[in-house]
Amino acid sequence: MSAELRVERLRKVFATGAPAVDDVSFAVGAGEIVALLGPSGCGKTTTLRCVAGLEHPSAGVVRIGGATVSAPSEGVLVPPRARNVGMVFQSYAVWPHMTVEQNVAYPLRQRRTSRAEIERRTAETLKLVGLSEFARRPVVSLSGGQMQRVALARSLVYEPALLLLDEPLSNLDANLRLRLRDDLRRIIKRTGVTALYVTHDQAEAAVLGDRVGVMRDGRLLQIGPPAEIYNRPAELFVAQFTGASNLLAGRVLDRDGEFGTVEAPSGHRLVAWLPPRVSAGAAVRIAVRPENVRFGADGAGGSGPNRFTARVLVQRYEGAQTVYSLAVLGGKLAALELGSSARYAVDSEVDIVLPPALCWAYPDEEDAVANR
Amino acid sequence: MATSLALADQVRPAPRLASFRLGGWLWSGLLLALLAFLVLYPTFMLLYGALSGTNPVVDGFNLSAVSLDNFIEVLANPNVHFALVNTLVVCGGGTAIAVVIGLGFAWIVVRTNTPCKALIATAGLVPLFVPPLVAGVAWTILGSPRTGLINTVLAWLGTDWRLNFYSMPGLIAVFGMYYAPYVYMFTSAALRNMDPSLEEAAEISGASALGTLRTITFPLIAPAIIAATLLSFIVMLGIYGIPAVLGAPANISVLTTYIFNLTAWSPPLYSTAAAVAILLMIVTGLLVVLQQMVLSGKSFTTVAGKAFRPRSLDLGRWRYFTLALAIVYLLVVAVLPTLALVIAAFRKYLFFRGAASLFDLKQYGLQHFDNLFSNPLTTLSMVNTVEVALITAVAGGVLAFAIGYTVNRTNAPGRRAVDLIATLPVAIPGLVIGVAYLWAWIGLPGGLYGTIWILALAFIARFMPDTVKVLSTSLMQIHRELEEAAAGSPPSARSCCRWRGPA
Amino acid sequence: MTKILTSRPSRRALVKGALGLAAAAVADRAGAQGPGKNPFGPPELIEAAKQEGSLVYYTANFAEVERQVIAAFNKRFPFVQVEMVRAPGGQLITRVKTEAAAGKLAADVVDHSDRGLMLEIENQFADYAPPNAADYIADVLISPKLWPRATLGWSIAYNSELVKNPPKSWMDLTKPEYGNGQIGQVIGPSGGTTWTRIMFERQVLGEDYWRKQAATKPGLYPSGAPLSDALVRGEVSIAPLLYNIIWTKKRDGAPVEIFFPPEGVPINPYASGIPKTASHPNAAKLFLNWNLSDEGQTFMIKELGQLTSLKQAPAYPEGYDPEVVKVWVPNFEQYKKLHAAWMEDWNKTYGYRQ
């Protein structure tokens, strides 16, 4: 039932402006969930719509389950209804003139499924999304979260080869979003359908995606398991977009395999992971996630690299966690401490460790996230 | 304006509700009083005339004269039946054509990649600016069975085909063509406000383009279609110019022309005319109520405050076909009639020996213009016309905006009544309304009677429904939430405005 | 036909022509006494009219026609501005009645085609007589307050491009060869002039003339103006029309021919009067005096194709041979009495839905 999706060198240029999708290639294995992550306007939706057939790509090939559904160079363009994909829209797009049941049964009707079969599968799918008791309600009487479940049920009921989701949770409030996020993964996994999930929320991408792809300005920068994206961002943009908000300027003194020594303007040295393209002498910026700043000199026996003494400038208590602004290495560093008791007062001195594997140095010319 | 904005605030529960409530009553009261003077009082005079069979100014008021006899006599008159049936057939047929054309246009403009869409969108509205009488006259010149330009050209082409616009089908066709814009305005707004992903969801679910149209698009814009259908039917009910010119030679009377004839015959039968007019008003009133019920039952907008990316169907080469359709429409409703009128204006006599004589320059001249402009009355009447038009446009526009805003945008008490009363004049044929105004306003103190102000007043009242409807359509398109947001208040919880930013 | 169209100068016509000229000459000298010397009224009246300077003129006649009348009047009396209000007959009467009842009748002169309707509101009008009152045919005078300012006569016209074998009489209009909508007719209930014609048809041409004529399935038009346009355009080929409506079109080159049928020419005198409430009574009198004078009537005959109710016509319209043409004036008693019943008959016979 589920099928592999292959996107090769996909390109979409609209009549106006720069290409919305520019040379994007990736694959989603059968039964896998891939989340496309990126800031607004980076081309996520356009990519998704090209896969669905709602947008006609300018170049590239889209294959679903081995069958080419779109290849402009060969003149192949399969219409959406023949691609056997399901899609969940950001705006729910449930049909307001129908009941919940009618919405869900609609795709089966279009497929001329027998009446009994329609009833069985509709009921089954509604149960899957937990809306059995709402079957006969007019869809407009539901809440936003319920509507989104209807939309999900509607796109799953005919067991499509591929499920496409375009920011399905972004119209919901924060609590519901967290709950539905987990439900969504569970439901998708239970059906085993291949899924391509578009979002601009990195937590959502990490939770939902077996792999995450980060896009920017129409390009796919990096794709990999969430842990890889979070722990080995290939570019400064990826690091920053996924939350590495600390940037420390420096210069590479020497390089040793994957790691190298970087000297900060203050004269301090620290060891950081270097992408292959960075060599000795290069000006770099080191990205560090606030939550990767370790407090205290304990742990590695007090003798490892990247130990510094910092002074607390600002302490922001957030209940379940505390955010500090530290003066260190001739600059400022944000650090996060979990737990409801804040241990360090303003103006106190504190020892910190920046684990080398979690300090990533990128060439200085790479621009950071302007805004997100 | 300030007052109506204050009224808009009532939409949200506010602590100052009570004071708004009072302001609302004052405001509605003011509007109702104005409407009572402009519409209800003349209508009452008409009703009195119809029921008493007398001229209330000449014969004075005498309540004992009021009886239903005159009315019953009118209802039993077979000629009234004939006119009524004709009216229903002509307006029904015309509405059907208007719906087909209007919907087609709306679809082409909003949903396809037809070239020159801006031009088509404008062209679709052209008939709104053509007075019915002018349209009627243009079509007699074009479509008269014996001497119409179209038939002259057909004869020249050697075909035996002839078009006869002095007929029921002719009337229906002209009605349909000229009132399609009402349907177009309503349905294109509905289509534009519809989330395109509703249709995309259907396509992905396996529906064909036609299936999507049938099962999703149509049901969703059905309220707009029904409302537009009723509106164009209502407007057609009140049109005099077209059936007067095209129907008369074939002895096809509709209610409006019948009413006119009653007043034009010698001796004139004004109270019969008034009774028929009341009949027409009742039919129209019922339809207006029905239309309002349809409109209030369902919302036009599916998701508020969101600008949808226009979804345009790639028609491939068929887009030139849709373009051609639009051009043909423009040709038929605007270019051909204008040409006909230009020929009529410059031609000495409208007799065509054959198609060749169309191009006989000796037959053309400026004599009609000479006659027109050598005549001091023309200049005077043009000055008067412009003056009246200005007064009407400004005063009528302000009033219509106040009414449209109150009805569509506020919870002001009595706004339904305001809407209904403001729509009533649609139902009263111009001539009868003229008499009603004469009866009603001649007794006004001061020197108002006999000045152009009285004319302006009559025009304001007469054209209020059209102005209000046009303004309402555009007011309906701006969703309330957008306006509230603009006013600085927080969008309501169910708003689907997208908020972007760090979570 | 040829006989009708050539205007053979008769002895009487010559006499009338001479009289008309003489009258104009006398007027120029603005003499002292009697209608002959003061054809438009005494100098005091003219002076008073000059003081008033304007008048409001309600008419049921065509605006185009009355504009020319006003222009001709202003040629002689440029100091009286005439403001014209034109409305179809029925509406004009209603307006006059309503305005009069409200005490706001603005008219200084009311001019109407239906003498019957005007007689009903006779008491709204002031006593008035023109200086040449005695020259008018007594039969057409229905009230001492109302005067036949205009007199219109019926003729038959045809489109000369379309009709190769034209009719020559009223009876010819019943011939099947002119069937199937070739003939156009103004509807009976359109007003006083048409009522006069259909009364003539029934009383002079025979009880069953309507039936025979209606059998040709004529096209029906609400009034003379659209019918004359239709004739010029060729929508109909033949139509009985008031001579003045179609003659001006022929004069300006329209492809039509007109003749006065030998069986008779029904004529319809208008009724014009000065309301008691007129605020410019002297200007109104002067206006009517001029209209009713030989000069005014001559203008309307020569330039507008009308006839006259003067005992001795000062002129004849082109194509009108007083030796041949038999003028027919309806009996006013019958004109009033027969109207309702006969109109119903006519509507039935012609299938017109009133």
Ligand SMILES: Nc1ncnc2c1ncn2[C@@H]1O[C@H](COP(=O)(O)OP(=O)(O)OP(=O)(O)O)[C@@H](O)[C@H]1O
């Ligand atoms: N139909 C279109 N016509 C022209 N430009 C378009 C069209 N659709 C998208 N674009 C442009 O392509 C770019 C990518 O748009 P897309 O909708 O794919 O972004 P996105 O990543 O989904 O952003 P968001 O998170 O805001 O939804 C944008 O710059 C957008 O302006």
Ligand SMILES: [Mg+2]
């Ligand atoms: Mg998007």
